[in-house]
Amino acid sequence: MIKQSVQETEILKVDNLSWHADEREILSGIHFCLTKGEMLGIIGPNGAGKSSLLRCLYRYIKPSSGTITLFGDEITTLSAKEFAKRVAVVLQDTPHHFDLTTAQLVAIGLTPHKGPFDITTAKDREIITDALAKVGLTHKAGQTYEHLSGGEKQRALIARAIVQRPKLLILDEPTNHLDIRYQIQILELLRSLNISVITSIHDLNLASALCDQLLLLDAGKCISHGTPVEVLTEQRIGDVFGVCCKVEPHPQHANPQISYFYGYSSIREKQGGQDDCGHKA
Amino acid sequence: MTVAIKPSLHQVGINLSLLIISLVSLVAAASFGAADLSFADVLNVLEHKAFGSGESAGIAERIIIELRFPRILLAFTAGAGLSIAGSVLQTVTRNPLADPYLFGISSGASFGAVVVLTLFSSSGLLSGSGLFERYEWLSLPLGAFIGAGLSVLMVLSLCGRTMSSQIERMLLSGVAISFMFGALTSLLLYFSSPQAAASVLFWSLGSFAKASWDTLYLPLAVVIFSTVIILLFKRQIMAMRAGDETAHTLGVNVARLRLQMLLLCSLITAILVANCGGIGFVGLMIPHTVRMLFPGYFPLLTTALFGGLFMIWIDVLARTLLEHQELPIGIITAVIGSVFFLTILRRKS
Numbered sequence: 169m170i171k172q173s174v175q176e177t178e179i180l181k182v183d184n185l186s187w188h189a190d191e192r193e194i195l196s197g198i199h200f201c202l203t204k205g206e207m208l209g210i211i212g213p214n215g216a217g218k219s220s221l222l223r224c225l226y227r228y229i230k231p232s233s234g235t236i237t238l239f240g241d242e243i244t245t246l247s248a249k250e251f252a253k254r255v256a257v258v259l260q261d262t263p264h265h266f267d268l269t270t271a272q273l274v275a276i277g278l279t280p281h282k283g284p285f286d287i288t289t290a291k292d293r294e295i296i297t298d299a300l301a302k303v304g305l306t307h308k309a310g311q312t313y314e315h316l317s318g319g320e321k322q323r324a325l326i327a328r329a330i331v332q333r334p335k336l337l338i339l340d341e342p343t344n345h346l347d348i349r350y351q352i353q354i355l356e357l358l359r360s361l362n363i364s365v366i367t368s369i370h371d372l373n374l375a376s377a378l379c380d381q382l383l384l385l386d387a388g389k390c391i392s393h394g395t396p397v398e399v400l401t402e403q404r405i406g407d408v409f410g411v412c413c414k415v416e417p418h419p420q421h422a423n424p425q426i427s428y429f430y431g432y433s434s435i436r437e438k439q440g441g442q443d444d445c446g447h448k449a
Numbered sequence: 450m451t452v453a454i455k456p457s458l459h460q461v462g463i464n465l466s467l468l469i470i471s472l473v474s475l476v477a478a479a480s481f482g483a484a485d486l487s488f489a490d491v492l493n494v495l496e497h498k499a500f501g502s503g504e505s506a507g508i509a510e511r512i513i514i515e516l517r518f519p520r521i522l523l524a525f526t527a528g529a530g531l532s533i534a535g536s537v538l539q540t541v542t543r544n545p546l547a548d549p550y551l552f553g554i555s556s557g558a559s560f561g562a563v564v565v566l567t568l569f570s571s572s573g574l575l576s577g578s579g580l581f582e583r584y585e586w587l588s589l590p591l592g593a594f595i596g597a598g599l600s601v602l603m604v605l606s607l608c609g610r611t612m613s614s615q616i617e618r619m620l621l622s623g624v625a626i627s628f629m630f631g632a633l634t635s636l637l638l639y640f641s642s643p644q645a646a647a648s649v650l651f652w653s654l655g656s657f658a659k660a661s662w663d664t665l666y667l668p669l670a671v672v673i674f675s676t677v678i679i680l681l682f683k684r685q686i687m688a689m690r691a692g693d694e695t696a697h698t699l700g701v702n703v704a705r706l707r708l709q710m711l712l713l714c715s716l717i718t719a720i721l722v723a724n725c726g727g728i729g730f731v732g733l734m735i736p737h738t739v740r741m742l743f744p745g746y747f748p749l750l751t752t753a754l755f756g757g758l759f760m761i762w763i764d765v766l767a768r769t770l771l772e773h774q775e776l777p778i779g780i781i782t783a784v785i786g787s788v789f790f791l792t793i794l795r796r797k798s
Binding site for chain 2: 226248253259278280282284
């Protein structure tokens with residue numbers, strides 16, 4: 169994969185972010201910046217705080233302390249509409265009985281751009297048509313969302329986000345429940361959009377191949393932040409995920425490629441995570 | 450090529466067709482009833498009224514203009530109002546079984562009506578003041594409206610600030626309030642006269658028999674006003690179908706919109722229940738029917754028009770099924786509603 173060059177323009181800055189729920193510390197001391205066109209992958213084990221961090225970023229929960237600035241504006245000072253014009257979000261779950269057509273679902277992305285008296289114009293229809301074409305779903309425009317495949321559903325949700333015309337796109341595990349073809353397809357689609365993207369992701373190899381930066385979270389704390397080469401080391405993956413692995417450069421893009429070893433998790437637990445997996449390079 | 454949302458044009462066609470069918474139904478329905486009048490008689494009366502031409506039909510004109518038209522318009526208004534309220538409530542509470550009586554509104558209204566009929570009517574316990582006799586036409590709807598409003602206020606105060614975020618709590622509060630008013634209504638009926646009990650029963654099953662131009666304006670104005678407001682918020686309501694969190698990310702103030710819609714639907718329902726009694730099933734059945742007939746759309750206006758049209762013909766059935774007697778609307782809608790759900794269940798299994 170060839171990474172696109174990143175212009176050094178700061179879009180988002182997160183400074184000393186913490187969030188407590190019922191006295192329990194979920195996130196603490198998170199710092200990072202995102203520049204224009206960059207794709208940041210948030211990785212970490214289950215319960216590390218990935219979704220909570222994203223929820224703070226799209227203002228669904230209010231951080232206990234710290235600041236988040238978007239294009240220099242503290243996000244709490246923006247109106248809901250203004251914020252939605254800058255940031256689009258694709259979540260994991262949609263309701264079960266969602267009987268809208270794909271085109272109608274995508275058209276929902278117009279919501280922040282429309283007042284009560286505004287109608288859907290020819291230009292809006294063009295935006296919707298373009299978004300459907302971008303995600304390759306033009307032929308499914310009239311089909312009910314419920315009848316799309318897993319990958320198509322995810323692409324339809326991304327098309328809805330494109331219609332929102334955001335500067336930043338946030339996704340919560342967009343590759344969940346998808347087979348490997350769709351996982352690669354979705355992440356390549358995100359890269360091709362040329363907008364800044366923050367996504368939580370479980371598959372470390374995909375994250376390594378397609379993200380410019382990674383943020384590794386564990387127990388609500390930032391363990392490491394940097395390029396995939398800086399973040400994905402054998403020791404760190406072993407410490408955070410409790411698995412044994414070998415990290416080598418990928419033959420195509422030279423970013424870390426992780427191979428996992430099986431049958432070592434119990435040994436690691438017995439030895440307090442200090443074991444080096446016993447594998448020979 | 451902008452084929453993507455072509456269906457919206459299709460929807461305009463559907464709504465226009467429904468509007469035309471409703472207007473034709475308005476005239477056609479006026480020819481049904483105890484007095485034997487034909488479709489041509491109705492057209493003749495309308496022509497005379499509108500252009501001063503044609504023959505004046507005397508008694509027929511009075512029946513059509515003063516009795517049947519307000520009644521048919523009230524039926525249309527009630528059907529449209531209950532259907533759109535049901536559709537909006539099913540969306541904003543994400544509960545496919547939500548109907549306009551969600552807050553115990555019908556129980557509250559019944560309680561208000563029973564209070565009026567049992568305590569203040571001529572045969573009631575506190576009769577003799579002459580006040581009821583003087584304002585009889587107003588006291589029943591007013592009592593029902595106050596009862597309906599009271600139930601909404603009680604649900605709101607029970608849920609407090611969590612109201613719009615915790616839907617389950619709100620639904621359960623509605624159930625509790627409904628039972629409480631049900632118990633109070635039964636208690637009052639237990640001690641009341643048989644005539645008052647019969648009046649309450651007839652009222653609670655719904656009827657358009659008391660419709661007149663004077664009592665039509667308020668429900669008509671409320672339903673039109675609320676429908677316009679709901680249509681203005683159509684995009685936001687549609688966004689809520691994708692879930693609260695997604696709607697939030699689309700710039701929708703979810704808690705505020707939900708509260709506004711709940712209050713607006715309560716207003717529609719309270720006004721209608723006060724004027725026509727408790728008409729069940731329509732607010733639940735019509736939104737589902739419209740969604741089944743036109744899958745893939747979010748047809749709020751279609752739902753309202755379809756509900757109005759449906760109610761016009763239900764009222765015709767109520768007037769004509771039995772000779773010299775009217776059936777309460779609620780009985781017919783309940784029969785159709787139960788057959789409707791059984792058919793769906795059978796088809797799905």
